[in-house]
Amino acid sequence: MDWTLECSGCGARSDATGPRTVCGACGAPWLVRYARPTPPSSLKPELAARRGGMWRFREFLPLVPGEAPVTLGEGSTPLLRAPRLGARLGFGNLWVKDEATNPTGSFKARGLSAAITRAVAAGATAFTLPTAGNAGVAAAAYAARAGRKVKVFAPSSTPNPLLGQMTAYGADLVTVEGHIGDCGQLSKAFAAETGAMDLSTLREPYRIEGKKTLGLEIAEQLEWSLPDVIVYPTGGGTGLIGMWKAFAELLAAGWVKGPVPRLVSVQSSGCAPVVRAFEGGRAACEAWASPWTVASGLRVPNPLGGALMLRALRETRGTALSVTDDQLVAGAASLSALEGVDACPEGGAAVAAARILLERGLATAQERVVLFNTGAGVLYGRDFK
Secondary structure, eight states, rough: EEEEEETTOOOOOEEOOOOOOOOOOOOOEEEEEOOOOOGGGGGGHHHHOOOGGGGGGGGSSSOOTOOOOOOOOOOOEEEOOOOOHHHHOSSSSSSEEEGGGGGGGBHHHHHHHHEEEEEEEETTTTEEESSHHHHHHHHHHHHHHHOOOOOOHHHHHHHHHHHHHHHHHTTTEEEESSSSHHHHHHHHHHHHOOOOOOTTTTTSSSSHHHHHHHHHHHHHTTTOOOOOOEEOOSOOOOHHHHHHHHHHHHHHHHHSSSSOOOOEEEEEEOHHHHHHHHHOSSSSOOOOOOOOSSOOOGGGGOOTHHHHHHHHHHTTTOOOEOHHHHHHHHEEEEEHHHOOBBHHHHHHHHHHHHHHHHHHHSOTTTOOOOEEBBBBGGGGTTOOO
């Protein structure tokens, strides 16, 4: 393999053979570091001619020569101009990256495709993970695609359409009275008991690499330029970290010029550990007591990647904002009605946060701003309750 693993906490190095969980020395997530030559910018025309999907970017991804990934065609989602929504909010150059068009209906398809590709190559025969909803759907689908079994632990408050999708893809589903942190403890225990590989957010290193393609695609879709601001609804934060990594790699390869986008983490006021840590100047998150929000993907009380997210926000001169459930539900309604996007509540949070950015002078009306709709609203049920 032409990559190694580097601990994001203590800097320890490891080879990438066999299934990997967090760093044994400090418990922090691993990051993939490539030893291969930097992909040349002369690759751009060939890249554009390749068939769609995130694996077009294989030179930036953890694949060995000739290896076929476990894929359902994820990636190549649209980056849409949003003129009517922009006019309502006060932006003249607003865009929406619509991840609802992925297989399984959310951005989680990217990370689970990469994670299961590498896990199967390393010999994993079964999987487990906790989920707030969309990750469980994606894990079930990609495990089925790979011919493997997966046990999923989900809060009983997870929207029924998402639970139904998990079982439709063959997952062994366990619903739990509690939040995703409680589910995580059960999943970890199941992994220890059975040997199933734990696919929890950032407990293996490759979901970041799949989510990294979010940043690669945005750069390509903007003709190898970068937006000024990216507004990203944040639960576990893998996508935020992945884009931070993607932009650094694109700059190092000479494919784009800086500055990198200011990354904005958006959370619900009912569960905002990243916002609290960012505003308090802390380097790590503390667990949020009694988390609740209708945006189930934001209901992550103590994200393992909290320290990495905070680094990404500060290094890109970004910020972290919280919005109320009423604001994010209204934001989703506006995105759907004005732009025809099947907005999930997390996508609505990005809309609500964009308005706050402008009101507080954290973005200007002329800047190029990208909002993320991370999943399909239909999978939550239309009342978002």
